[in-house]
Amino acid sequence: MATRVRPSSKRCAVIGGSGFLGRHLVEKLLERGYSVSVFDIRQSYELPGVTFHQGDLCDKQALLPALKDVSLVFHCASPAPASDDRGLFERVNIQGTRIVIQACIEAGVQKLVLTSSASVVFEGTDIKNGREDLPYARKPIDYYTETKIEQEKLVLEACNTERGFLTTAIRPHGIFGPRDPQLVPILVDTARRGKMKFIIGDGTNLVDFTFVENVVHGHILAAEHLRQDSPICGRPYHITNDEPIRFWDFMSEVLVGLGYAAPRYHLPYSLVYGLALLLWLLALILRPLFSFKPTFTPMRVALAGTHHYYSCDRAKQDLGYKPIVSLKDGIARTVESYPHLRQGA
Numbered sequence: 001m002a003t004r005v006r007p008s009s010k011r012c013a014v015i016g017g018s019g020f021l022g023r024h025l026v027e028k029l030l031e032r033g034y035s036v037s038v039f040d041i042r043q044s045y046e047l048p049g050v051t052f053h054q055g056d057l058c059d060k061q062a063l064l065p066a067l068k069d070v071s072l073v074f075h076c077a078s079p080a081p082a083s084d085d086r087g088l089f090e091r092v093n094i095q096g097t098r099i100v101i102q103a104c105i106e107a108g109v110q111k112l113v114l115t116s117s118a119s120v121v122f123e124g125t126d127i128k129n130g131r132e133d134l135p136y137a138r139k140p141i142d143y144y145t146e147t148k149i150e151q152e153k154l155v156l157e158a159c160n161t162e163r164g165f166l167t168t169a170i171r172p173h174g175i176f177g178p179r180d181p182q183l184v185p186i187l188v189d190t191a192r193r194g195k196m197k198f199i200i201g202d203g204t205n206l207v208d209f210t211f212v213e214n215v216v217h218g219h220i221l222a223a224e225h226l227r228q229d230s231p232i233c234g235r236p237y238h239i240t241n242d243e244p245i246r247f248w249d250f251m252s253e254v255l256v257g258l259g260y261a262a263p264r265y266h267l268p269y270s271l272v273y274g275l276a277l278l279l280w281l282l283a284l285i286l287r288p289l290f291s292f293k294p295t296f297t298p299m300r301v302a303l304a305g306t307h308h309y310y311s312c313d314r315a316k317q318d319l320g321y322k323p324i325v326s327l328k329d330g331i332a333r334t335v336e337s338y339p340h341l342r343q344g345a
């Protein structure tokens, strides 16, 4: 009689493993003795101990070989939030996640850890020490957030302890660190174009920025604590640095660290938000004629001018989570890692 080989608990797959967070996660998993199968639409590096599978996660037949003999899957693939392509977000984050779940079940995967986002509850207004029981945003501020909400629901609802398919979702916020293609590069580009002179609002709004290694730590703790009898099954967890900082102090520290001037002049929040909305509408109307991408989108203005920081007490209690890199060290390591983005480089 053929016996089914139980996948090794040290063999896992990272969907989106070529990306910023995905690659940091892969590196830490290797360090911890896992062998890793990466599935991504592109291959951005090579590492011993990693098997790459290139393909679109919406294609189940392409995905299945990457999940063979794997007991644990991390799903951290998504189109970039800066994209304005509603169809792409719906296809990858919603339909694609359905396919990821089906493929995991078909391949006999036991645990699925989704990278969600704390933004699933953000509607553009203040969130102070938000807990996981806040309702999902009723009016999500962009397509990215709208589809991250649906994605998280799909993964958490798929949790089935009786059938032995366990799921959880990590909600990080404002990930930064070496190799981030988004936060620091966009910030520096904006500064180089002379547009980083202004503080939106009074500049006192507190925000979470989370060093990438803390996010990775939260993911691995979640995976290792995910058992049939644990409270983690089917629940989301905020993972932050647990050190809310003024949005504009964070931006200034990074800018000054890289040799740029910190923003100084204040502009009223409602004025900038209104202008960003107008520009976004204009870009939408003019899209058939020519395309332009405004730097200050309504989402970015809302993130820059409101409080949005989250409690990670639930992760502390259920996962034993505690940040392993402080904000100060995280910022220093990030600034050091971008010599090519320094003023004058």
Ligand SMILES: NC(=O)C1=CN([C@@H]2O[C@H](COP(=O)(O)OP(=O)(O)OC[C@H]3O[C@@H](n4cnc5c(N)ncnc54)[C@H](O)[C@@H]3O)[C@@H](O)[C@H]2O)C=CC1
Binding pocket: 015, 016, 017, 018, 019, 020, 021, 022, 039, 040, 041, 042, 055, 056, 057, 058, 075, 076, 077, 078, 079, 080, 092, 096, 115, 116, 117, 118, 148, 171, 172, 173, 174, 175, 176, 181, 182
């Ligand atoms: N960067 C941030 O501040 C935050 C990110 N997140 C979430 O963390 C996850 C990782 O984000 P990052 O590493 O920052 O992004 P990233 O863009 O660096 O990585 C995403 C990866 O997904 C891959 N991908 C996209 N579409 C795919 C498809 N159809 N099939 C296969 N692979 C595909 C990309 O090629 C890329 O390598 C995402 O789910 C994102 O929503 C959540 C909160 C904050």
Ligand SMILES: CC(C)=CCC[C@@H](C)[C@H]1CC[C@H]2C3=C(CC[C@]12C)[C@@]1(C)CCC(=O)C[C@@H]1CC3
Binding pocket: 081, 116, 117, 118, 119, 173, 174, 175, 182, 183, 186, 187, 190, 295, 296, 300, 301, 303, 304
């Ligand atoms: C105002 C301005 C031009 C600031 C430049 C920095 C921004 C590009 C980042 C500041 C906060 C960041 C952030 C995200 C993307 C990059 C920023 C807007 C996310 C939207 C990425 C995806 C998420 O899930 C939530 C993040 C919140 C913070």
